[in-house]
Amino acid sequence: MLLDDKSVYLMRLGDNALVLSQRLSEWCGKGPAFEEDMALTNIALDLIGQARMWLSYAGEVEGRGRDEDALAFRRDSHEFTNLLLVEQPNGDYAQTLVRQFFFDAWHQLVLEALRRSSDDRIADIAAKAIKEVAYHLRRSSDLVVRLGDGSAESRRRMQDAVDELWMFTGEMFNADETEELLGAQGLACDPSTLMDAWLAMVSEVFAEATLELPAGEWMQKGGKQGRHGEHLGLLLAEMQFLQRAYPGATW
Amino acid sequence: MGDLRERNERVWGWLADVPDPEIPVISIVDLGIVREVNWHDEPAGAVCEVVITPTYSGCPATEVIGRSIEEALRERGVERVRLQSRIAPAWTTDWLTSEGRRKLQEYGIAPPARRADGRQVIDISGLRRHTADDAPAACPHCGSANTEPISRHGSTPCKALHRCLDCLEPFDYFKCH
Numbered sequence: 001m002l003l004d005d006k007s008v009y010l011m012r013l014g015d016n017a018l019v020l021s022q023r024l025s026e027w028c029g030k031g032p033a034f035e036e037d038m039a040l041t042n043i044a045l046d047l048i049g050q051a052r053m054w055l056s057y058a059g060e061v062e063g064r065g066r067d068e069d070a071l072a073f074r075r076d077s078h079e080f081t082n083l084l085l086v087e088q089p090n091g092d093y094a095q096t097l098v099r100q101f102f103f104d105a106w107h108q109l110v111l112e113a114l115r116r117s118s119d120d121r122i123a124d125i126a127a128k129a130i131k132e133v134a135y136h137l138r139r140s141s142d143l144v145v146r147l148g149d150g151s152a153e154s155r156r157r158m159q160d161a162v163d164e165l166w167m168f169t170g171e172m173f174n175a176d177e178t179e180e181l182l183g184a185q186g187l188a189c190d191p192s193t194l195m196d197a198w199l200a201m202v203s204e205v206f207a208e209a210t211l212e213l214p215a216g217e218w219m220q221k222g223g224k225q226g227r228h229g230e231h232l233g234l235l236l237a238e239m240q241f242l243q244r245a246y247p248g249a250t251w
Numbered sequence: 252m253g254d255l256r257e258r259n260e261r262v263w264g265w266l267a268d269v270p271d272p273e274i275p276v277i278s279i280v281d282l283g284i285v286r287e288v289n290w291h292d293e294p295a296g297a298v299c300e301v302v303i304t305p306t307y308s309g310c311p312a313t314e315v316i317g318r319s320i321e322e323a324l325r326e327r328g329v330e331r332v333r334l335q336s337r338i339a340p341a342w343t344t345d346w347l348t349s350e351g352r353r354k355l356q357e358y359g360i361a362p363p364a365r366r367a368d369g370r371q372v373i374d375i376s377g378l379r380r381h382t383a384d385d386a387p388a389a390c391p392h393c394g395s396a397n398t399e400p401i402s403r404h405g406s407t408p409c410k411a412l413h414r415c416l417d418c419l420e421p422f423d424y425f426k427c428h
Binding site: 034035038039042043045046047048049050052053120123124125127128129131132135139 | 305307308309310311338339340341343401402403404405406408412426428
């Protein structure tokens with residue numbers, strides 16, 4: 001591996017937050033209700049703040065002089081290591097919401113584990129972020145119930161979104177060498193240990209939402225290793241345009 | 252500039268006049284984001300170090316606050332100011348001063364109703380119960396406890412929108428965090 005494991009791991013955390021934040025910000029001004037518009041943009045703001053903390057630290061650990069901006073705006077899609085789940089397009093509101101719920105439930109478990117990291121700075125960032133993420137999860141789980149156990153139309157859309165996004169959830173729990181190594185050192189969290197808790201949480205919310213857990217076991221993977229779908233490139237094209245066209249521009 | 256304690260007290264007093272850019276009715280000291288004031292003797296002269304902590308990770312006010320602190324201290328003759336940002340322990344609404352809570356209330360923003368300590372540990376079973384978990388104690392306009400939430404998110408990351416069912420006025424609630 002070219003880069004050291006710790007910076008690779010920190011970059012993953014930062015990329016998840018950054019890419020999902022960018023996706024959510026696409027809803028700005030277009031939310032289905034004013035309250036939802038504010039919610040999504042506020043969550044995007046929390047995530048961008050978290051992305052900055054992780055990416056700044058990743059850049060420092062990497063030691064190649066790249067700061068948070070260089071990492072966000074000057075890497076191409078194969079260098080991004082976010083989960084495939086977070087780069088999926090917004091789709092209809094059900095897809096945005098189910099994507100958020102799957103991620104929030106996982107994110108909260110990861111941060112809970114990272115609060116006990118042997119690395120003080122990782123533990124501090126996790127302790128800061130988890131307060132925000134707990135609020136995200138409370139909102140997304142509540143909305144999954146309201147729309148799942150809602151009208152026939154809202155339930156159908158929610159179930160479609162669940163069925164469509166399910167194949168992107170497996171990757172969240174696939175530990176690779178980096179995660180196994182850092183997990184064993186107590187520095188990071190081995191995500192395979194979170195699977196049962198996540199599934200229990202999702203099952204409980206789905207039961208209340210009258211939604212069904214998909215039976216499909218085939219899962220997509222590769223995001224953490226930089227193998228992404230076409231969607232990420234388009235997202236980055238928009239997000240990085242200014243710094244690509246006018247490198248180093250500030251205002 | 253007098254002894255250390257005097258100097259520190261003076262700086263804290265000046266910082267207590269720096270308004271929060273998004274809720275100008277309270278100061279950054281009321282908000283609990285100024286954690287420490289330290290002086291360092293350096294060859295080029297004494298440096299005043301102000302340690303601040305962000306409220307929410309992505310709060311855009313954080314950078315404005317840093318500039319306001321530098322300005323406020325320079326205006327009063329402190330030439331060398333250093334800002335230090337510290338995220339641990341994470342900011343909590345438990346650090347709002349009682350003065351800050353009173354000012355929020357008078358301004359029409361309901362202050363956090365309870366201590367935030369430990370709230371980040373969540374259990375999402377019993378979702379219904381959690382939905383109304385964090386609610387204001389009373390409407391800041393008429394004092395009625397009969398209120399309902401409108402939106403979990405408001406005009407800034409730290410607030411939610413509620414409405415009074417007696418005087419019918421909507422109002423901001425400063426969330427427990």
